[in-house]
Amino acid sequence: MxxxxxxxxxxxxxxxxxxxxxxxxxxxxxxxxxxxxxxxxxxxxxxxxxxxxxxxxxxxxxxxxxxxxxxxxxxxxxxxxxxxxxxxxxxxxxxxxVPAIKPAAGMSVTRAIGVLGTEATVRQPYVDDLARRFAADCTVVRHGSAALVALAEAELAGERQPDAAYAEVLAGLLGQPGGEVIDVVVNACTHFPLVADRLAAVAPRPLTFVDGGxxxxxxxxxxxxxxxxxxxxxxxxxxxxxxxxxxxxxxxxxxxxxxxxxxxx
Structure with missing residues (x-):
């Protein structure tokens, strides 16, 4: 019925x-x-x-x-x-x-994954637990970005944002120790998959982006x-x-x- x-x-x-x-x-x-x-x-x-x-x-x-x-x-x-x-x-x-750390670890060849989320998410013990349970053999690099949330909101409202803004966010992740070998990035904020194509376009090398949707x-x-x-x-x-x-x-x-x-x- x-x-x-x-x-x-x-x-x-x-x-x-x-x-x-x-x-x-x-x-x-x-x-x-x-x-x-x-x-x-x-x-x-x-x-x-x-x-x-x-x-x-x-x-x-x-x-x-x-x-x-x-x-x-x-x-x-x-x-x-x-x-x-x-x-x-x-x-x-x-x-x-929850952040898609388990599937990201399963996909990574270099055994280095990035977790891109909000500041509040990336500092949570829950993320520590996911990394320990599902990515123990991986380097897990985290970066919190309020700027990327605002970029996604603006894009959905029809306001095209500059490539440089996305490049700056990615640099905050990839520029950390271990970031140079990351091959899979977890979009650990639901806003971020909405602009994943913009992140991929400015990435300095091919990256795979995954999310939990x-x-x-x-x-x-x-x-x-x-x-x-x-x-x-x-x-x-x-x-x-x-x-x-x-x-x-x-x-x-x-x-x-x-x-x-x-x-x-």
Whole structure:
């Protein structure tokens, strides 16, 4: 039977679109609500205490409003800090986003991988644990960049950013000890896959970029297997915690992802 309950995607900005896209490919008629906490953007420069308090409270309000069947925290920073608290507070499945260190280690020939994320994500013990469990024989070089988050947001709003800005971000990763032999880079912020082509274009040598989006999509499909979906795609909704000029400028990009209406929380 048809079931109109949506999947709720949550991020600080538009980064979660990199998770929404592969999910739509697997579940083309799934109703979607995308929520962006742009009033709290960016998460990567906030403290763990701020994020741990903000994210569960916001998701509680959003779940009450949209009544989803499943929540996706499509944000590495929020997931590495607040996922457990969100799961404790909600009586429905919650899927988090973690850096794709395991697949990156499996692909690396040089046994050196880069982890490119926000400052908050790359310093988390969770990342230490992933590296220890899945990349123990690799050199793991990390770099936190708030600038790349802002670049992705600007690009999605239709503002073309200069190559030099992307080159500077990559230099922060590749210029570290061990960075000269990195062959695989983990995009450990959901914003970054949206501009992976720009990073690849300015890289000083061929690099493989990986992210967790496709794996998260498969997890969503598994958790909702057997559930009813509408017979045809329905227009998606985007909810912003602050409906400002930047949010409105994102409307054309959001429409390309099937999010046809924008509203305020």
């Amino acid at each position: 048809s079931d109109a309950r949506p999947i709720l995607f949550f991020d600080s900005g538009v980064g979660g679109l990199s998770v929404l896209a592969p999910t739509r490919a697997l579940l083309p008629t799934a109703p979607i609500v995308y929520a962006a906490d742009n009033a709290g953007f960016p998460y990567g420069t906030k403290t763990e205490v701020e994020i741990a308090a903000r994210v569960p409270a916001l998701l509680g309000r959003l779940v009450e409003r949209v009544r989803p069947r499943l929540v996706v925290i499509a944000c590495n920073t929020a997931s590495t800090i607040a996922l457990a608290a969100v799961r404790d507070g909600l009586d429905l499945p919650v899927v988090g986003t 496709p794996g998260i999509a498969r997890r969503i499909a598994f958790l909702t297997e057997g559930q009813g979906w509408p017979d045809a795609p329905v227009p998606g909704r985007a909810i912003f915690t602050r409906l400002d000029e930047h949010a409105r400028a994102l409307a054309p990009a959001l429409a390309r992802y099937g999010l046809e209406t924008i509203e305020a929380l």
